[in-house]
Amino acid sequence: MTITAPESLVEPERRVGPAWIGSLTAATLGMWIVYFGPTVLLLPIQAAHAAPEDKENSLGLITGVGALVLMVAHILFGLASDRTTSRFGRRKPWIVGGVAVSTVSMLLLSQQDTVTGLLVGWCLVQLGSAAIFCGLLAAMPDHVPSSQRGLISGLVGLAQAGGSLVGSMVIAITADPLTGYGLCAVLQILAVLPFLLLNRDPVLPPGRRPVLRSLWISPRKNRDFMWAIASQFLITISFVLASLYTLFYLTDVIRHEDPVAGTATASIITTIGTLCAAAVFGHISDRLGRRKMFAVAAGVVMALSSAILVVDPTWELYVLSSVLLGLGLGMANSVDLAIASEVLPSPDDRAKDLGVNNISKSLPQFVAPVMAAPLLTAADGFGYSMIFLMAAVCALLGGLLTLKIRTVS
Template sequence: MAAQYVSNGSGVSPHRGIVDEDQPKFPWKPGLGLLFGGAGWYWAGQAVNAVLLPAKIGQIDPQGKVAMVAIVSTVTMVISIFAGIIGGALSDMTRTRFGSRTPWIVGGVILGTIALLCFAFTSHVAVVLVSWWVYAAVYNAMLAAGCAWQPDQVAPRWRGTASSLYGVGHQAALQGAQVVAALFVTNIPTGVIISLVIGDVLSLLSVAVCREPSNTDVPREKFTISAALTNFLPPKDGGRDYWLAALARFLWMVPGGIGTYRLYTLTDYMGQSEADAGKWMSFMALLAVIAAVSCGIIAGPIADKFRSIKIPLGVAILTVGLPCWLPFFIPTTVMYTIYVAVSSLGSGVFSSLDQAIMTTVLPNPKNAAKDLAFLNSCGVVGNLCAPLLAGWVIHTFGYAGLFPMGFIVLTLAAICVFFIKKVH
């Protein structure tokens, strides 16, 4: 297998990136590395962010917990954007016998473990917040480096399958981490330790399986102030495809407010009691996991077989957007559940192919992690805007307005994908 940074004896230019001719068979080592990494890199962060952090804040400040969680979440997103970009750029510049990404993943495991242990065993609010924000920075830098394994070591012809493996791991972590962490909301230190063990083992397993090649023979660019600053800025030569992918990523996340206000939609719009709404939400979550993971497993290999990523990704986005009209015209819990189930099929495909299309539009293999981190940061900004837009829509049009909003925004996202020329 040839990799991006291998130049001695492989015939692969360190500045060209790996191409189809270099990789006639699917690269299972980086593929499985992305599978385990997709689960490991997200596990502890998701467990804490979604479950254990709110529980911890609730114990420390039960009266002001709602406002504090909102503030902490906003600061966390800002830190995530900058940490991902800076971490990605630094990993692009790293030269070691273990490659450019592995040191950041292993270092992230070590520093992240220390930060979350501090979080787990303190009740001082300042220490809790600082340790969590330190972890958020480390976690996003590690994630930016790890995601670059795909453009580094996987040829375009196999990126659908590789992205699918990563997507399955990612989905497993997003749902599984919450299920496990929810068992320990009254025993947060134990929940943090168990989440760390699962996340750290999977992350280190990803490194061991992938076995990133050395890149010590790749020359460094001559240091100048302007060159150093450029390493932390968006690509000047990104081209329309890169920015269309960035806009699609942003727009994909913007309708997330529909899920944020799902409980209130069920109670205030559809007339359910909180207890019944909770049961419906649990059932919706179960259907969503089954649908998303099932589609995620098969989407990548099918996309590779037919040599097409753009069309299934665009259709997947529309599959999430079109069902928004179901609960709009028939506002019942059954129709809302059908909407969630159908849209989850598209979400599973998107999760599987998203990384494939983003890595294909990257303009320069030398800056893959940094440029990929910028694309991911567009999703973070979209996620930050989601509850704000949803709140404005509810205030202006009521809960029913969420569903046309979702359809309109996701249709624009699909159009952006269809207009990308570099991806078939």
Template sequence: MELHAPPKRLTVRDQFVLSVFWFSLNAQSAALFPIVIPLQILLFLPPGPVGSAQQALLLGWISAAGAVVSLIMPPVFGMMSDNTRGSWGRRRPYIAAGALLLVLSALLLAVAGSIAIFVLALILNQVGSNAANASYQALLPDRVPREQRGAASGYMGLMTIIGNIGSLGLAALLLNQVSLTSTGSDVIRRGALLFYVITGIVLIVGALITVIGVREIPFMPAASASDHEQESTLLRFRRWFVRNWVAPWREYNFMLIFLTRFAVMMGLTLFMTFIEYYFADVANETNFVQATAVVALLALVGAICSAFVLGIYSDRVRRAPIVCVSTLFMAMASFAFVIAPGSFPLWILGILFGIGYGAYTSVDWALAIDAMPSLSTVGKDFALWGSSTNLAAILAPAIGSFIIYLVSIHAATSLGYRVVFAVATLFLLAGALFILKIRVEAPVDARSS
């Protein structure tokens, strides 16, 4: 493992500098698949009603294609950052490079003139996102002492939520002229371009604050053991592969925390990917873009109420019950869209979902750190855990679009969207059950210190 002193206690300023890049990342990504990408897809298809099975199918497969590249890359970037040497530190070079690629790929998304270029830009966007995210999320356990993990998770959750609010509010403002009766290509292109330019500036500012403001401890690898120097190259590779890529899955807590996040992310991704088309086709909202943004913003208002306080509170109690209850809140809100579309007031559903989302976001990271096999390989292991999100991003849109397409053959397309939200509810319930089985102990490095 790397040799360094335990992290020092963080001040409020330290917490802000360490967490601000979450705001920047979410300022671009939060509205991307729920609002911006579904509208841009309309530019590549013949004119027709918004929310058609053809549009849902294309959205699902484009989302899955963009996420496939993200399945393996995060652990690779995490491992690379675990072992990177240099005056910039282990994590910051990848944060800077990833942010730059995110900005460039976003501009390409804005000007893409064909579906092939659009998908290529989306894949590049995922590469940049994974380079930045995998290294950035490992920067936090590097710099946060154990007794402040809940507080740091609360700051991270708060910055994530504020970034989501800014992203969704900006998208709604720039694309508010799009409706069921008006889907002009010029309006979509202009709004999308402004969205990508503004969020690109926010990304650059956040990356600069992180790269300049965070001081990393130089990487100092321990002396390598000589016991295996006489082994063949193949045997050394096998030992390395098992240690890095197989051993973590043998850890009970790690496997459960992975399954928990996968189930929750499947539910959230199904919900967020198709919510805009749901409002257009099921709820028959004329201003479906604004309806999507309103629900999302109400959810984030609820999230702000729970995120920061519960993150700090989780340093004093068991984190698993908080994550379980928060997931149940999201499941209840999702199920309401299944049984009574258009009947429940949107503000109630939005706030209910948001309270659960805020609590989950603020405590999830701290619980994952508690369950890591070792802090010496946290970049790679954290990225392995994070690949549960990428796996969900691949499967959920493909499964959701297939369900909608299949149902539309035999019944109304609107029924397909309700079935998708029912499946999302089941995944959220599964996540709530998995989390109760976790038996958290101190990570290896903390126990041995």
């Protein structure tokens, strides 16, 4: 007797249509609006009111712990989602629950005026975001055939960059916490709703429960998956090193006449470059049936963006560096999720495994500042030159590591 795998575990072959693709992109955009909107302005303002003498460290504590909560919860919620046997499917209950939790948490967060209150509130928002994350990211391996994954990966990267822009624009409308968080919550609900209505989420048969031992992924048996994580980790390290200290670099090294405006300009240029590259290269990789060449090219372009600042730190070169950084990051984003989805260890654990893969995007937020800290004390901009050199090396290595992946072209 032949035993057929449940529909939800079968590798998809049917192409997804424009409506489904658009709804997933919109839902992902809504999720990133909730992440970027508060961190751009609302949380810094609240942290400054709660701890005016220690606002930088307080904000770092709030966002750092929140990122850790998001990273761990994504894996655990993904594991539970992979075993969910609801009649509504494996992913929808988690997305709906995540939207509800993040919405209520943002309204509570808007009323906090202590560091502890802000910390707890933001962590609750991140718990909701983790549930949404695990449902939306798993949609690619659940529904999208390999021939379309470059396009979807690019659009997911596009939505992330777009979420940064839209989130910043929304919060710029008002500095009032209740209004700002409320706008973010409403936009997320409106963005996610079409995907919930259009997405047909296959039901998993009863009898499958979370198994904690499945959290372990054997590096020996899943080498391609580990190479993909290592590549994304280094690319993200490079981006954080190259962009985190922009304001200080423009102030202390380039001596820009308006460092705040210069930082905003560089950020916009990088974001636009990311949007353009993510929108184009994912689709091209599908047409060619090749992923790794774009990942390698992304590493080279990002390495070049940092290397030119080691040679000659001028504002004109910094603008060029921002263009190259955005293009390289967008190119990387256009294929990284597609590559990861094609080397997942098991169809039983897609959401959990993508949560593990997401460590490559979260952990660098902690690691990069630690790498840079010893160098920031150097005089005459030498420390920044070494930081950009490290960023260039990490980007180049990150791109080249994808060549170690054997099961992806």
